[in-house]
Amino acid sequence: xxxxxxxxxxxxxxxxxxxxxxxxxxxxxxxxxxxxxxxxxxxxxxxxxxxxxxxxxxxxxxxxxxxxxxxxxxxxxxxxxxxxxxxxxxxxxxxxxxxxxxxxxxxxxxxxxxxxxxxxxxxxxxxxxxxxxxxxxxxxxxxxxxxxxxxxxxxxxxxxxxxxxxxxxxxxxxxxxxxxxxxxxxxxxxxxxxxxxxxxxxxxxxxxxxxxxxxxxxxxxxxxxxxxxxxxxxxxxxxxxxxxxxxxxxxxxxxxxxxxxxxxxxxxxxxxxxxxxxxxxxxxxxxxxxxxxxxxxxxxxxxxxxxxxxxxxxxxxxxxxxxxxxxxxxxxxxxxxxxxxxxxxxxxxxxxxxxxxxxxxxxxxxxxxxxxxxxxxxxxxxxxxxxxxxxxxxxxxxxxxxxxxxxxxxxxxxxxxxxxxxxxxxxxxxxxxxxxxxxxxxxxxxxxxxxxxxxxxxxxxxxxxxxxxxxxxxxxxxxxxxxxxxxxxxxxxxxxxxxxxxxxxxxxxxxxxxxxxxxxxxxxxxxxxxxxxxxxxxxxxxxxxxxxxxxxxxxxxxxxxxxxxxxxxxxxxxxxxxxxxxxxxxxxxxxxxx
Amino acid sequence: xxxxxxxxxxxxxxxxxxxxxxxxxxxxxxxxxxxxxxxxxxxxxxxxxxxxxxxxxxxxxxxxxxxxxxxxxxxxxxxxxxxxxxxxxxxxxxxxxxxxxxxxxxxxxxxxxxxxxxxxxxxxxxxxxxxxxxxxxxxxxxxxxxxxxxxxxxxxxxxxxxxxxxxxxxxxxxxxxxxxxxxxxxxxxxxxxxxxxxxxxxxxxxxxxxxxxxxxxxxxxxxxxxxxxxxxxxxxxxxxxxxxx
Numbered sequence: 132x133x134x135x136x137x138x139x140x141x142x143x144x145x146x147x148x149x150x151x152x153x154x155x156x157x158x159x160x161x162x163x164x165x166x167x168x169x170x171x172x173x174x175x176x177x178x179x180x181x182x183x184x185x186x187x188x189x190x191x192x193x194x195x196x197x198x199x200x201x202x203x204x205x206x207x208x209x210x211x212x213x214x215x216x217x218x219x220x221x222x223x224x225x226x227x228x229x230x231x232x233x234x235x236x237x238x239x240x241x242x243x244x245x246x247x248x249x250x251x252x253x254x255x256x257x258x259x260x261x262x263x264x265x266x267x268x269x270x271x272x273x274x275x276x277x278x279x280x281x282x283x284x285x286x287x288x289x290x291x292x293x294x295x296x297x298x299x300x301x302x303x304x305x306x307x308x309x310x311x312x313x314x315x316x317x318x319x320x321x322x323x324x325x326x327x328x329x330x331x332x333x334x335x336x337x338x339x340x341x342x343x344x345x346x347x348x349x350x351x352x353x354x355x356x357x358x359x360x361x362x363x364x365x366x367x368x369x370x371x372x373x374x375x376x377x378x379x380x381x382x383x384x385x386x387x388x389x390x391x392x393x394x395x396x397x398x399x400x401x402x403x404x405x406x407x408x409x410x411x412x413x414x415x416x417x418x419x420x421x422x423x424x425x426x427x428x429x430x431x432x433x434x435x436x437x438x439x440x441x442x443x444x445x446x447x448x449x450x451x452x453x454x455x456x457x458x459x460x461x462x463x464x465x466x467x468x469x470x471x472x473x474x475x476x477x478x479x480x481x482x483x484x485x486x487x488x489x490x491x492x493x494x495x496x497x498x499x500x501x502x503x504x505x506x507x508x509x510x511x512x513x514x515x516x517x518x519x520x521x522x523x524x525x526x527x528x529x530x531x532x533x534x535x536x537x538x539x540x541x542x543x544x545x546x547x548x549x550x551x552x553x554x555x556x557x558x559x560x561x562x563x564x565x566x567x568x569x570x571x572x573x574x575x576x577x578x579x580x581x582x583x584x585x586x587x588x589x590x591x592x593x594x595x596x597x598x599x600x601x602x603x604x605x606x607x608x609x610x611x612x613x614x615x616x617x618x619x620x621x622x623x624x625x626x627x628x629x630x631x632x633x634x635x636x637x638x639x640x641x642x643x644x645x646x647x648x649x650x651x652x653x654x655x656x657x658x659x660x661x662x663x664x665x666x667x668x669x670x671x672x673x674x675x676x677x678x679x680x681x682x683x684x685x686x687x688x689x690x691x692x693x694x695x696x697x698x699x700x701x702x703x704x705x706x707x708x709x710x711x712x713x714x715x716x717x718x719x720x721x722x723x724x725x
Numbered sequence: 726x727x728x729x730x731x732x733x734x735x736x737x738x739x740x741x742x743x744x745x746x747x748x749x750x751x752x753x754x755x756x757x758x759x760x761x762x763x764x765x766x767x768x769x770x771x772x773x774x775x776x777x778x779x780x781x782x783x784x785x786x787x788x789x790x791x792x793x794x795x796x797x798x799x800x801x802x803x804x805x806x807x808x809x810x811x812x813x814x815x816x817x818x819x820x821x822x823x824x825x826x827x828x829x830x831x832x833x834x835x836x837x838x839x840x841x842x843x844x845x846x847x848x849x850x851x852x853x854x855x856x857x858x859x860x861x862x863x864x865x866x867x868x869x870x871x872x873x874x875x876x877x878x879x880x881x882x883x884x885x886x887x888x889x890x891x892x893x894x895x896x897x898x899x900x901x902x903x904x905x906x907x908x909x910x911x912x913x914x915x916x917x918x919x920x921x922x923x924x925x926x927x928x929x930x931x932x933x934x935x936x937x938x939x940x941x942x943x944x945x946x947x948x949x950x951x952x953x954x955x956x957x958x959x960x961x962x963x964x965x966x967x968x969x970x
Contacts, residue, residue, distance in 0.1 A: 226929070238855040245852050254853070255928055256877075260821045268832045268931055272956035276835060276929060408821040643825055 422466025423539025
């Protein structure tokens with residue numbers, strides 16, 4: 132119906148268009164002189180019809196399935212078309228990291244948005260570190276480098292302190308009222324709390340999320356022979372490890388005792404240790420929280436978080452134990468030491484020389500039994516048919532499950548890391564461009580496109596998508612991803628929080644110090660002692676550059692015993708680990724529903 | 726004698742492309758190294774004819790930091806700075822791999838990469854970068870531009886040097902030339918071969934000054950603070966405007 136109407140209007144326009152159909156002066160056609168109002172109306176109607184056609188094209192050819200009906204999608208996209216009119220022909224520039232979800236946005240959604248609204252979007256994709264550098268450069272210089280950034284919510288501590296990031300709740304209520312999608316439905320976003328500051332303001336809008344989970348070869352763990360062998364050797368069932376003691380036993384079992392399966396050398400652990408920036412996020416993406424370093428509290432421990440940073444109200448006051456922090460606490464040392472021990476004892480020997488990207492290809496080779504630290508963003512690549520880790524029917528031989536906890540972990544603590552790449556807008560961006568970019572951001576997470584985008588990148592942000600029938604059908608082929616996101620697990624796997632006052636500055640220390648422990652130049656204790664001191668020193672610099680009521684202020688040093696004797700973090704030495712414990716897969720999933 | 730004196734004077738000017746600033750504080754001159762990168766860094770030892778040289782000169786003047794600038798090949802400039810105290814190199818990318826090797830003053834340059842055709846070619850249209858995938862794109866060996874496009878699936882034809890690409894464009898050996906916008910315009914003018922408006926400015930690059938780790942952190946902090954002030958006050962834009970006009 133709409134298409135026919137569009138053709139009808141097109142014919143009317145063409146029939147009356149003097150530029151197209153006027154003949155030469157000797158021709159039989161008589162020029163038709165229109166008033167400018169008629170021309171404007173006709174052009175406007177034509178353009179709207181063109182946009183209508185574009186809307187229907189994109190809905191029917193790209194944006195199905197969706198959790199909303201075609202009619203509802205049409206209403207949403209009509210809204211975008213109308214709201215974007217003041218910004219037509221504007222070119223805006225945004226930037227994000229390089230994952231499948233963002234390539235989809237850059238290649239497909241930007242094109243759709245242009246067809247529907249007339250706003251051209253240059254959506255650059257680059258490394259996450261480059262995104263952060265560019266955001267910082269815009270803040271430092273005031274230059275309008277980009278109109279929006281998709282930036283991890285790990286920087287929330289910087290964002291709410293800097294005064295340079297648009298408070299989206301205020302923006303939507305005032306300047307952006309006319310360009311805020313009525314059906315945006317913030318309550319539908321599972322990670323919206325990650326992007327709120329301690330002041331209650333919303334600083335970012337989630338665009339994609341993925342979690343760091345435990346990965347294992349379910350087929351090997353369910354093999355009767357291997358199960359019997361494990362039970363004989365260790366006295367308990369081979370299953371999903373619930374603690375690090377069990378993880379370590381399983382790692383030893385496959386690396387030292389099983390050694391080969393079907394003629395292939397196998398390993399009970401995989402990791403990486405190259406002295407490279409990627410070693411940083413190996414540890415900071417909540418390794419210490421898994422070990423049990425910080426305090427209880429969600430989304431992040433309070434007053435001491437999983438980076439070992441203590442805050443008083445919102446002020447970071449120290450990372451070293453001497454100042455009440457936990458970065459060089461017994462729990463932190465234990466966590467780093469376990470990372471080192473397993474890397475040296477149970478991972479392939481090449482692992483120490485691998486960085487994150489290089490290590491990522493190992494799981495698909497089919498010779499790794501388990502990996503305690505694994506991003507669910509790689510679900511799609513590991514679920515590809517035709518690899519050694521996928522069955523002929525397309526179901527994976529592997530599963531993901533809740534991460535096993537270290538000796539210092541307690542109920543009420545976060546359980547692991549979740550990445551939340553989120554739309555971030557800087558106050559230095561001119562308002563017109565800000566509004567146009569806000570329209571694009573909302574388009575990229577709207578219910579019209581979000582399920583399709585989730586199916587491409589497997590990085591869901593909406594509750595409605597996660598609980599859709601489509602994902603129910605796909606679940607058997609996704610190794611537990613849907614089960615995780617349908618559980619309460621996403622509340623316990625959380626990004627870096629607001630205790631970290633300057634993520635960019637402090638994150639560099641992780642790989643620089645832990646790298647020296649990997650090489651043996653420092654012990655784990657020395658590395659963490661020096662890193663804690665570097666953190667404390669940095670707090671002074673940060674407070675100079677980012678003054679404010681929540682800027683760091685070092686608390687005086689006290690004896691470590693003073694702090695270790697107090698309840699909470701930093702926690703005193705645990706001399707005896709809990710006995711190893713495993714659970715069958717389905718029982719292990721229940722941990723996500725606590 | 727006079728001829729010899731002139732020769733030696735010219736040689737010194739060539740080797741040290743700028744004078745040391747006198748200051749009441751008598752700071753030791755900072756050794757700056759760079760590499761030919763027109764129009765940003767002059768290629769013929771002409772003093773302060775490159776855009777970034779102008780930025781740096783103003784920056785140093787503002788903080789009363791004496792300096793000496795010398796040019797050498799890119800890789801040597803980077804290695805020299807890593808190994809030589811009191812030395813900084815510019816303009817280089819602050820990559821994650823390099824980050825811990827230097828102290829940084831950034832950004833000294835914000836620029837864009839774009840796709841160009843010859844001026845008279847029928848325009849190749851595209852709404853997004855991927856629309857240009859079917860076309861042959863020219864870049865030059867060692868260029869991060871080419872590597873970036875290859876990572877997105879482009880087939881990139883590499884020339885030995887960037888200025889050969891405008892010739893390849895006219896020879897129809899490539900359909901599009903991927904280059905820094907200012908560099909492309911400079912080469913186009915030099916070769917007197919006109920190029921189109923950018924078909925798409927597809928990527929943004931930042932460049933920085935990287936200083937040896939032994940350079941005083943106070944000096945680095947002072948330069949960084951002043952650089953930020955120059956941006957916010959509009960001085961950088963003013964220099965750029967005058968340079969291009």
